[in-house]
Amino acid sequence: MRYPVTIVATLIGIALCIYNYSGYDPHNFVFFMFSIPGWFVDFFIDTHEVNVFLMYVLTIASYAIIGLICDWMIARDRHREHSST
Numbered sequence: 314m315r316y317p318v319t320i321v322a323t324l325i326g327i328a329l330c331i332y333n334y335s336g337y338d339p340h341n342f343v344f345f346m347f348s349i350p351g352w353f354v355d356f357f358i359d360t361h362e363v364n365v366f367l368m369y370v371l372t373i374a375s376y377a378i379i380g381l382i383c384d385w386m387i388a389r390d391r392h393r394e395h396s397s398t
Contacts, residue, residue, distance in 0.1 A: 318387065322380030326373040334369070344368075349375040 333344040345351040345360070350371035354363055 316381070316384050318383040319377055319380035322383070323373060323377040326376030329376075330369040330372055334365075344372075348372040349379075 329344060329347055332338055333341060338344055341360075345355075348368065348371075350368060351360075354360060354368065
């Protein structure tokens with residue numbers, strides 16, 4: 314099984330973290346709009362007290378997991394389509 318969606322999704326997560334780290338997102342609007350762990354961290358702790366690099370790792374990991382799930386579903390559909398003919 315190839316993993317093109319996983320690779321692209323991971324690259325999107327990395328790009329999001331690099332954009333936030335570069336300083337072009339001074340109020341973290343873009344990061345917290347698109348970071349899935351960022352959506353939930355505010356429920357439990359103040360966002361200023363969270364380790365930024367942990368948030369980056371969790372963001373990249375969550376994008377990779379979403380990409381892996383998408384690749385798995387694509388492979389499952391292709392296998393069903395191939396086996397039905």
